[in-house]
Amino acid sequence: MSSITLKAVEKWFGNAQVIKGVDLSIDEGEFVIFVGPSGCGKSTLLRMIAGLEETSRGQILVGDRDATAEPPNKRGLAMVFQSYALYPHMSVRENVGFPLKSAGLPKADVDAKVDEAARVLKLDAYLDRRPKDLSGGQRQRVAIGRSIVRDPTAFLFDEPLSNLDAALRVEMRYEIAKLHQTLKSTMIYVTHDQVEAMTLADRIVVLDFGKIAQVGSPRELYEKPANLFVAQFIGSPRMNVMPATSVAELTLPKTAISVGIRPEHIDLVKKGAGQIDGTVDVLEYLGADTFVILSCAEAGQITVRVTGSATCKPGDVVGLSMPTTRVHAFDADGLAIR
Secondary structure (H helix, E strand, C coil): CCCEEEEEEEEEECCEEEEEEEEEEECCCCEEEEECCCCCCHHHHHHHHHCCCCCCEEEEEECCEECCCCCHHHCCEEEECCCCCCCCCCCHHHHHHHHHHHCCCCHHHHHHHHHHHHHHCCCHHHCCCCHHHCCHHHHHHHHHHHHHCCCCCEEEEECCCCCCCHHHHHHHHHHHHHHHHHHCCEEEEECCCHHHHHHHCCEEEEEECCEEEEEECHHHHHHCCCEHHHHHHCCCCCCEEEEHHHHCCCCCCCCCCEEEECHHHCEEECCCCCCEEEEEEEEEECCCEEEEEEECHHHCEEEEEEECCCCCCCCCEEEEECCHHHCEEECCCCEECC
16 A cells, blocks of 8 residues: 655646646545546546556656656556456456466466455355356456455546446445455545545545645535535535525625525525525425425525425425525635635
8 A cells, every 4th residue: 555646747638738737645545536527637637647648747656656657557556447348258267367367476376366355355156257147246346356466556446336327336335435444455536426425435536627626525525615616516416506695684704706505404484484485396205305496586496405205385485594504605706705
């Protein structure tokens, strides 16, 4: 295991700059996840760490070693891709052990490492099967096993669950979380799925057009977003944002241009009893929760999360009560001011 440090890292494709001076320190054994919308540079940044993309400017350190100019095979990192890239004619045992066999290790050593990886990933019963006889989740575990046997300095995951259906993604999130607890290895993980980021990461790096918008624990990003971009990217449903002038009854900083509040922090009350009123448009019943979507004049569309079934119905006019302590204020540049 080792720490990974990025110092003023940039990536240019011709005249287009896609990574714009990123500084980041990842501690040994830490699980860090890069998130952001499509095109924000998260996969490019991961590939730069892996050595699969050249670093245009800046430094990448693996431990205390400057790895900026090193080829991928010298960095000691293992990458797990979105595609499993398994050899269809090989068994699970042969696929997992292939990197070691290619490196010329004795068969006994290869077998021992493969058996240990299979134990950790619960693949013991599948070692003699071919990839076509495995589920998507099992194939992804084989791909991860192929990385584990190399005993890498750190694991790099590039959207490894995006090819799986919803149920398998939940299962594999659990498997990856347990894997990190077992191996205690440094892991860097790229995803566009904020649920994966919130449930897996020690820290999340939110990227916006090649720059870091905020770095912090899942709780820090959810409860104290540094700007409007993070406030609306982290959280599902997303944070409600409205003009500060639309909720005049709230005591706000003078520089506040917009305010935000999470759907679960709004209470539905009688008309006129809250800061604003709204007309119920749609109810989205999800079992434990219901999302109430309302039209609120100048404030725009507002989503409220209520527990269980909502007592209101489309067309009802209700009040929205927003505790001041739960309201986030943002200035003209979109930066949080409280």
